[in-house]
Amino acid sequence: MQILEGEGVTKYFGGLAAVSKVDFHVDQGEIAGLIGPNGAGKTTLFNLISAALVPKPGTIRFKGEKITGLKPHKICRLGLARTFQEVKIFSNMTVLENVLLGSLFGCSTGMSSADASREAEELLEFVGLSAVRTTPAKDLTLVNQKRIEVARALATKPELLMLDELMAGLNPAEVAQAMELVTRIRDKGITIFMIEHVMKAIMSVCDRIMVLHHGEKIAEGTPQEIAISKKVVEVYLGE
Amino acid sequence: MDLVTILDIAIGGLLMGGIYALLAMGLSLQYGVARVLNIAHGEFIMLGAFATYTLYTAFGINPLLTLAIVGPIIFIIGFLLHRTLFTRLRISSPSPGAFESRSLLATFGILFIIQNLALIGWGANLRAYSYLNFGVNLGGAIFTANRLVSLGFAIGIGLAFYIFLVRTRMGKAIRAAAQDPATASLMGVNINRVLAICFGLGAVMAGFAGTLLSMRVPINPAMGMNYTIIAIIVIVLGGLGSIPGSFIGGFILGIIGTVVTYIEPSLSLAAYYFIFMLLLLVRPKGILGK
Numbered sequence: 001m002q003i004l005e006g007e008g009v010t011k012y013f014g015g016l017a018a019v020s021k022v023d024f025h026v027d028q029g030e031i032a033g034l035i036g037p038n039g040a041g042k043t044t045l046f047n048l049i050s051a052a053l054v055p056k057p058g059t060i061r062f063k064g065e066k067i068t069g070l071k072p073h074k075i076c077r078l079g080l081a082r083t084f085q086e087v088k089i090f091s092n093m094t095v096l097e098n099v100l101l102g103s104l105f106g107c108s109t110g111m112s113s114a115d116a117s118r119e120a121e122e123l124l125e126f127v128g129l130s131a132v133r134t135t136p137a138k139d140l141t142l143v144n145q146k147r148i149e150v151a152r153a154l155a156t157k158p159e160l161l162m163l164d165e166l167m168a169g170l171n172p173a174e175v176a177q178a179m180e181l182v183t184r185i186r187d188k189g190i191t192i193f194m195i196e197h198v199m200k201a202i203m204s205v206c207d208r209i210m211v212l213h214h215g216e217k218i219a220e221g222t223p224q225e226i227a228i229s230k231k232v233v234e235v236y237l238g239e
Numbered sequence: 240m241d242l243v244t245i246l247d248i249a250i251g252g253l254l255m256g257g258i259y260a261l262l263a264m265g266l267s268l269q270y271g272v273a274r275v276l277n278i279a280h281g282e283f284i285m286l287g288a289f290a291t292y293t294l295y296t297a298f299g300i301n302p303l304l305t306l307a308i309v310g311p312i313i314f315i316i317g318f319l320l321h322r323t324l325f326t327r328l329r330i331s332s333p334s335p336g337a338f339e340s341r342s343l344l345a346t347f348g349i350l351f352i353i354q355n356l357a358l359i360g361w362g363a364n365l366r367a368y369s370y371l372n373f374g375v376n377l378g379g380a381i382f383t384a385n386r387l388v389s390l391g392f393a394i395g396i397g398l399a400f401y402i403f404l405v406r407t408r409m410g411k412a413i414r415a416a417a418q419d420p421a422t423a424s425l426m427g428v429n430i431n432r433v434l435a436i437c438f439g440l441g442a443v444m445a446g447f448a449g450t451l452l453s454m455r456v457p458i459n460p461a462m463g464m465n466y467t468i469i470a471i472i473v474i475v476l477g478g479l480g481s482i483p484g485s486f487i488g489g490f491i492l493g494i495i496g497t498v499v500t501y502i503e504p505s506l507s508l509a510a511y512y513f514i515f516m517l518l519l520l521v522r523p524k525g526i527l528g529k
Contacts, residue, residue: 050425071431072424081425088422090415101415104408105427113408156427 003028003160003191004049004080009058011044018044019055020215026160031182031192033206035199035226037235041215042195043085046164050082051075062160077107081158083149085165085195091138098137099123099151106156123151127181143174150181154190161185163194167201179205203227211235247380248497254386256486256493257393258448262466263473263485264397265444271480272417272437274339275325278346280470281463282353283313283442287449288458289361295368302370302454303388309446317442320349321435329434350463357460367457389451394486396447400440401482413437417480445470465508472515478525487526 004026011019019041026032034042047053049060051072060068067075081102090098096117103116103123111119124130127147132140137148146166153161163182167175179201186192196202202209203223211219211226213235219226226232262284269277290309294300300308325342332338371385404410415423416433424430448466452458469492477488492511499510518525 052421052425071429072421073427073429076425076427084422088419090418090422092418093411093414097411097414101411101423101428102426105412105429107427152426 001028002026004060004062004193006045006049006055006060007058009045009048009055009060011041011048011053011055011058017215019048019212021058022212022215022217024210024217024220026191026193027208028159028191029186029189030207031186031194031205033202033209033223034193034195034212035197035202035209036212039214040212042212043164044215045212046082046162046195049162050080073105076105076156079157079159080162081106081153081156081160082162083146083153083164083166085168087142087145087149089137089145089148089152091136093137094134095129095137095140095148096120096124096133098148099155102152102155106158120151120155123154126154126184127151128177143170143178146170146178147181150185154185158190160191160193163192163196165195165197167196167198170198175201243379244501246378248501249494250377250380250382252494252497253490254382254390254493255496256490257390258451258489259469259473259492260486260489261393261396261444261448261451262470263477263489264400264482265441265448266467266470267441267474267480267482267485268413268437268444269441270474272413273321273325273434273441274329274335275321275342275346275438276339276471277438277441278343278467279350279353279463280441280445281465281467282350282357283317283445283463284449284452284466285357285458285460285463286316286353287313287446288453288462289357289366289449289460290446291450291453292366292368292458293361295370302368302450303392306392306447306450309450310443313446314439314443316439318435318439320442321438322431325438326431326435329431354460354463361460363459363461365457365459368453370454383455385454389454392447392451396444397482397486400444404482409433409436468508469511472511472518475515475518475523475525481525484525491526 002025006022006024009019009022036042048055051070055068059066062078062080099120100116103111103119124133127150129144129147167178170178175198182192182205206223209223209226210217211232219229219232266277266280269275287309291302291305294305294308295302324345328341328345329338332341371388373384374381375384375387404414412428412433415428416430420430473485473488473492476491477484495510495514496507499507
């Protein structure tokens with residue numbers, strides 16, 4: 001079953017098409033990857049899905065419901081959460097408060113503050129940040145700030161989690177931990193749609209990969225199919 | 240200068256500074272979170288002052304009790320103003336910078352509308368009433384009780400607001416929105432509603448300051464502008480968005496004001512501007528600014 005589908009999704013910045021007539025879908029329960037060279041339109045596509053931007057033209061459906069034009073907080077409450085390429089944590093708030101915000105506001109059903117705190121603590125445990133729960137978020141290392149973003153997104157109880165370059169800037173050991181985290185999230189039953197530049201990571205964790213180039217989808221398939229696709233190799237290595 | 244004079248100036252400055260801090264906290268919410276540099280801030284002070292004046296002189300309601308009436312009414316006015324005017328401006332502005340300049344111009348319009356309506360309603364004369372107007376001796380220096388009470392209320396309101404920001408669900412949303420509204424909305428925060436609440440709360444603080452001021456100084460419909468300027472100076476002095484900063488900035492400005500008034504009363508406003516310009520040149524992010 002398709003949890004997320006896009007039809008003819010397009011976004012122009014001035015005269016330039018950042019994303020051009022892209023059809024895409026993400027199946028329930030899978031880890032879907034989105035790759036492409038810098039400037040291919042990957043983050044723009046994520047922004048369109050999470051309603052930071054509005055596609056023109058094009059429609060995006062989540063769980064069969066049209067979400068184009070909805071406000072970002074409504075989309076979040078439907079069960080779609082994301083992280084950012086450049087971390088956007090609330091730097092003056094503590095690690096716990098960052099995650100708590102997701103618990104308190106992320107789902108439409110009301111939640112008592114005691115339940116929200118308990119859930120936030122569990123998520124900090126899940127991503128391995130319990131030890132620094134009362135530290136201001138700005139004092140953490142990049143890898144830990146990225147973990148805050150993951151925990152905060154999970155706190156909104158998503159059915160689909162979009163990860164924008166979770167592994168960028170991490171060392172090999174941290175990348176391995178992040179890959180393990182991604183599979184553990186999927187094991188919770190959460191569908192994952194991820195942008196990644198670390199090829200080793202995306203090739204090993206993804207079930208299916210889409211490739212964007214100059215705003216257009218040029219390939220789609222299993223990691224094995226993508227690895228041998230002539231078109232993809234051309235884009236990445238030049239002709 | 241003897242000890243009593245020094246006490247007189249120092250305590251007098253703190254008594255004024257508490258009100259300034261309240262004004263600044265309100266503007267800090269409107270400008271720091273909702274990004275509206277509200278030039279009509281002082282008009283909400285004036286509305287609070289006149290509401291209390293009218294309720295006290297016409298209906299005999301205790302001025303301190305009028306806080307409970309002034310608060311909700313001004314909150315609703317501020318909230319609706321943001322929901323209708325500023326939300327629309329925010330959505331239609333191409334960038335946050337464009338929104339700041341457009342909303343600034345809009346608040347000028349609001350200033351004139353409120354001020355002229357007040358002139359029609361209450362006339363241009365100075366008005367005053369007498370409440371808690373007896374002297375209290377503090378180490379030889381004498382202050383009227385209403386000034387001491389108003390400082391107590393200003394500090395109490397500041398503390399309550401601080402606890403609200405740290406402890407409550409809405410407080411956390413406000414702090415998140417102050418740092419990054421777009422990301423907060425992606426976490427499920429209804430950002431338009433939160434910003435409108437901030438604007439409304441900012442107006443309430445101005446209204447409260449007006450109620451407290453009306454107990455100690457004569458009021459008239461044109462009184463707002465000076466206080467708007469003072470609020471702007473205090474948030475620059477204390478650092479935008481910091482509650483302790485608002486109080487430190489308010490007290491510093493209050494003390495400077497009383498010192499200058501002691502030397503030459505007509506120079507106090509000029510001294511404020513001087514401090515303001517000096518600060519912009521030397522430390523534009525304020526004392527506690529980040």
